[in-house]
Amino acid sequence: MVTKVLCVAEKSSVAKAVAGHLSGGRFTTRNTSNKYIRNYDFDYRFSQWDHCQVTMTAVQGHTEEIDFIDRYRKWSDCDPADLFDAQITKNIDKSKQSIADNIQKEAKKARVLFIWTDCDREGEYIGTEVRAFARRGNASIEVKRAQFSNIERTHVIRAANNPKDLDERQAMAVAARMELDLRIGAALTRFQSLKLQGRYGLAPDALISYGSCQFPTLGFVVDRYMRVKNFVPETFWYLKLLHTRDQNTTTFNWDRSRLFDRMAVVLLFESCMAGGTALVKAVARKPSKKYKPLPLTTVELQKQGSRFLGMNSQRVMKAAEALYTSGFISYPRTETDQYDQNINLQALIGKQKDDTGNWGWGQYAQNLLDGEFDQPRRGKHNDKAHPPIHPVAYVTSPALPDADQRKVYEFVVRHFLACCSKDAIGETTTVNIDYGGEGFHASGLTVIERNYLDVYPWDRWESSQMLPRYQEGERFTPNEVTMQDGKTTAPGYLTEPELIALMDANGIGTDATMAEHIEKIQQREYVFSMQKNAAAGTSSRGTGRGRGRGGRTASASSRGATSSGGNNIFVPSNLGVALVEAYDLIASDMSLGKPFLRKEMEVNMKRICNGELSKEAVVHQSLEQYREVYAKVSLRLDQFRQTCARYMQSNTGQ
Structure with a gap:
């Protein structure tokens, strides 16, 4: 009897690419009830399961979401402090119910579930979601996952024939992080909003959001701003x-x-x-x-992309993800800055020597193959999951759909060739x-x-x-x-490369999320991105008091510059400064504007992955720490408000 295998990728583009490689381009396509998801049917001979009938499909990232039960969802129904212990429920996102239904339906006919989500913590957790949907249709289904770093054909085939088990510890680390982010974020967001709404120019329904990564990120910006503002030249x-x-x-x-x-x-x-x-x-x-440069990590890609390519980290990562899903570069989320001895670097260089797109590196690549090659330097980091970011296929410039992808692809290739060169x-x-x-x-x-x-x-x-x-x-x-x-001159305001370096050194977020946190504090208007020349000669943050998310700057340049990169600096809004200074004053040893609590949380996530701590122990420890800060600020609410007022009641904020 022919074995039926259900393969599930994290993105529809990856599903189509993997199906194309495994089937040799000979697959049939079926629509699903979700307009973004297709099922691809083909035959393939796996080393473990022999000749199989395969259906390849996909999810769209997380399908489930966690939230408080109904009793705690309305702000007026409970004290924010109750959210540290409130009951949580897990539900399928209504817009993605059709995705879960598709997996459940296809699993009924399958003996094996083969998960092709991205090989990182988040991918492992999404894999457990996929497994849960499949087992609702087939409780006895065998579950494996593919381990891959790019979707180049030979790599995909190697992954298909070397199935692994899901990493339950990594999935538990994500589950811990999700619960902590929900509880801490909701409790402090409600507290800040309810205590400051309608005051100091804030709207009566102002949402003053809190995130345990965003606030330390904001804290770095405020700390540098205060050093500039208080600087006395000698x-x-x-x-x-x-x-x-x-x-x-x-x-x-x-x-x-x-x-x-x-x-x-x-x-x-x-x-x-x-x-x-x-x-x-x-x-x-x-x-x-x-x-020569060290092999390329995600953090370095974001820093150098901002510094050299004129793009903020969010744009850099979006372009890198698109290049990865198109099969042109390796997985762009990695902490590794050393190449495994088994990787064939010469073969990768060889793909760049026939430079038909006139990038300008064809002859250089040929020279490397003709004797100029030198082994890349070995850094100190290896996440044991993915190699450094490198090109896996050649593509001409016109074949890439936008300027951002062209810039990032050129940087990745040139960086890789430089790594394989002599000092x-x-x-x-x-x-x-x-x-x-x-x-x-x-x-x-x-x-x-x-x-x-x-x-x-x-x-x-x-x-x-x-x-x-x-x-x-x-x-x-x-x-x-x-x-x-x-x-003596004052230090400059923080640039994005400097901010990313501080986040990396202090364990704020992961290489996969730093760009999101930087984007978030700008969306909340706690921080503005300004061109350096627009900020020169001024110590003003922007004179507005805010709309509830942060102070609105009066400068059009600061609103219009958020998409730029290395030429921009970050300046906090009045509300951004007020919140950080208030927490620093009241809970100086555990201030929410400092990196210490979140850094400890991230360290403990890694300890879950290593089997040293349980999810429950990490959640309990972190909640107790944040609960203590919450209690301190609640007891000194008048001081909290007075500190905020000092920075927000004056338009100049000086």
Whole structure:
């Protein structure tokens, strides 16, 4: 008897692509009652189940949602604190009931359920949802999952013939996170909204939303803003020496860099001037390298996409997801920055050598195959699930549907080729001199071999000032020695790459969700994205008090710039500052605007995945911590409101 296998992917585009690879393009299509989902029927010989009749279908991400039972859904029916313990129910999203029905129906005729959801925590959880729907139609169905990192044909076939088990621990970690986000988010959203509605310019029905990842993200923006706002410049003084030889003028910088005591610098300057000639103490020439980039992770893709491509992280990830589902790049959500020894990097390079689309890297790829190849660097991170992001197929620029995909694809390919290249080679020369008892130095760089820089234009490493020949022990008379002053400058407002780096270092969100959290605090108008030149010379956040989600800026540029990337900075609204400052004041050791509570939660999620903690233990511990913060703020409600008023009742907020 022929075995019937039901395959379920996380996205309809992946379902169609996998069906095409396994069937050799010979499948039939059936419509379902959901207009976005198709069933694909074909035959395939699996190594584990032999010749099979296969139906390939899909879900659309999560099909189920959790919520409180009816008794707790109306804000007026309970105290927000009750939500920390309120009964929760799980229901199928009404718009996706047809998807669950389709899986249940098809499972009745199948012996095996083969899950093709994305291979990450979220994918494992969605896989458990699919399993539950299938077992409603066939309680004894065998369940396996495919482990894959891209949907290139050979990779898909390898995954099809090496089925794995669902990772129950990863699914439990997602279940814990979902419950905590619901309980904590709902309790604090209701608390903030109910206590501040109709005050300080907020609407009577203002929704002041809380998220346990969004608030620490907001906290980073507010912290940097306050450092800029409270910065007091200081005057410093320094010495500078110039010497001209062979028609080249060399600048020698002071070894002390700068001092904040003017009289001390005056005395040192006078001592130098009395010294007469300068003595060359040492001349050092040594080889120098500029290291090629590490293999590409999700966090680095978002940071560099914002910095180099002029795109915010949300756009970068949307384009990367589209390239992945089209089969052009590997899975774009990975923490791994080291390639497995078994991956055939030469074969991947070979796909880029016939550059018919004129990207400009065809000959470079050929050179790598002809002997210029160098093993990629190995980073310190490996999530054991997916390789670094890399191209898996060649595609011409016109074949990609939009500019964002073209930019991201070019970056991924060039980054990959750079990883497989040699480091750039140079030579640095440093001359150290003594003038009147004070040390000065000058450095110069000569680039000898550009190597990876030829394919990776975003890194710059160029020859600097050409130093004349100096000999150790020689003396010369400087052409000019000056005492100059300057002022310390405030740090800049946070850019998106800097914000992503802070989130990554402090465990706020995952590589898969950071872009969403940044987008969310902008949607809530707790933070505005502004062009750097629009923000220059001002310490204002935007003068509005808000519509309930945050202060509305008066600047059109700050509203219109949210889709840009590395050229933008983040500035908090009045409400954004007020909330963070209020929590910092009242619950400083456990402030919701700091990363500590959420970071601990994320660490505990990993401990669930490793089998060190149960879902129930993690949920209980986190709820107790947030319940304690809630209690502190409730007891000091007047102080909470007064702090918010201080920042929101003044239009300037200064």
